[in-house]
Amino acid sequence: MLLACDIGNTSVAFGVFESRKLVREWRLRSDRDQTSDEYGVILLNLLRMAGIDPAAVKAAIISCVVPPLTPVFQKLCGSLFGVRPFVVGPGLRTGMPILYDAPAEVGADRISAAVAAYEKYGGPCIVVDFGTATTFDAVSAKGEYLGGAIAPGILISAEALYLKTARLPRIEIRKPDRIIGKTTVGSMQSGLYYGYIGLTQTIIDGLRKELGEKTKVVATGGFGEEIAAEVPAIDAGEPNLVLEGLRIIFERQRARPSEP
Secondary structure, three states: OEEEEEOOOOOOEEEEEOOOOEEEEEEEEEOOOOOOHHHHHHHHHHHOOOOOOHHHHOOEEEEOOHHHHHHHHHHHHHHHOOOOOOEEEOOOOOOOEEEOOHHHHOOHHHHHHHHHHHHHOOOEEEEEEEEEEEEEEEEEOOOOOOEEEEEHHHHHHHHHHHHOOOOOOOOOOOOOOOOOOOOHHHHHHHHHHHHHHHHHHHHHHHHHHHHHHOOEEEEEOOHHHHHHHOOOOOOEEEOHHHHHHHHHHHHEEEOOOOOO
């Protein structure tokens, strides 16, 4: 079995693969102060509750955008499973050329999601990840990572309104009954909800002008499922896209060692 770990700013996703099948996945809060032992206890209990023998995990791969947590999870994989995990980043073959001006700047999660989207849908394609940040990643018809766009996530924007104004409250993000808000909360919900629909649609339209109108658009990430459903330009939703990308990248370390 393969353990895939996607370590983000807000949450950590664990996935266990048997061959190419994702048999279980869990999400925990991302905590920079948590030790490898603390994460290990939680993961060990999750595995046992799912009926998975920890000894069956024979390999691991990590994508991480929180640098202090990379060694934490490397240590966890070593102590819990006796394996040295692959870490997505410079030096690891992904099978996808990175045409960014500074390739090392691209987040490991963005690369992993792009690899999975291209593998499943071909190219050109666009990945929209509604995470802590909302990211848009473009992949060419040849399977090259071209770059993209980064916007504040919807939760960051909502929190900024609360923290940076004197009278605006912290709100729940949901679809309002109408665009014209009749209360402060309703007005904020309208601006955030419909604003993000407009932001998403506009950026996708711009990317499609550069990539071609037949470009597939795939959405992932936990913070925008409802908004993604409101955007006609999005063709498919893949909640475990990064985990699937990690599996593919892991397989390429063994099967195709000559690829970039």
